[in-house]
Amino acid sequence: MSSVAQATADQSNSQEPPPPLVFTDSAASKVKELVDEEGNPDLKLRVFVQGGGCSGFQYGFTFDEVMNEDDSRMDKNGVTLLIDAMSLQYLMGAEIDYKDDLQGAQFVIKNPNATTTCGCGSSFSV
Incomplete structure (x- = not known):
C-alpha cells in the first residue's frame, strides 16, 4: 500500500462518528x-425528556454540577451539555x-x- 493510501486509510479509521445531536454555537454561547452570570464554572446544561x-x-432544561454514570456529554465552546440515556433515545439527531x-x-x-409537536414547542410525541 502506498504511503498516501495508508495515510488516507489511517485518517478514515481515526475519524469519530458524528455526534448524536447538534449543540449549536448560539446555544453554547x-x-x-x-x-458566567452564576459564577460557577462546574455548571453544565442538562437536557432531558419527561412524560407530560x-x-x-x-423537554426540560436545567443546570447541574454532577455528571451521572449514564449521561452522554457534549463539550462545545467551553461549556458542557449532559443528556441521560433515556432522554438520548428520544433526542437522537436533534438540534439544540x-x-x-x-x-x-x-x-x-x-x-x-x-411525529407531532405542540404549538409551544416544548411538548412532542413519537
Missing part, C-alpha cells in the same frame, strides 16, 4: 453567558439551539423523531 405536556412528552426573536428568547429543540 447562551449557556456560557448563564454559567399536551403531546405526551416534554437558542433563539432570540419576536416570540421571545428560549432554548429550542428541533427533533426529527417527533
Whole structure:
C-alpha cells in the first residue's frame, strides 16, 4: 500500500462518528453567558425528556454540577451539555439551539423523531 493510501486509510479509521445531536454555537454561547452570570464554572446544561405536556412528552432544561454514570456529554465552546440515556433515545439527531426573536428568547429543540409537536414547542410525541 502506498504511503498516501495508508495515510488516507489511517485518517478514515481515526475519524469519530458524528455526534448524536447538534449543540449549536448560539446555544453554547447562551449557556456560557448563564454559567458566567452564576459564577460557577462546574455548571453544565442538562437536557432531558419527561412524560407530560399536551403531546405526551416534554423537554426540560436545567443546570447541574454532577455528571451521572449514564449521561452522554457534549463539550462545545467551553461549556458542557449532559443528556441521560433515556432522554438520548428520544433526542437522537436533534438540534439544540437558542433563539432570540419576536416570540421571545428560549432554548429550542428541533427533533426529527417527533411525529407531532405542540404549538409551544416544548411538548412532542413519537
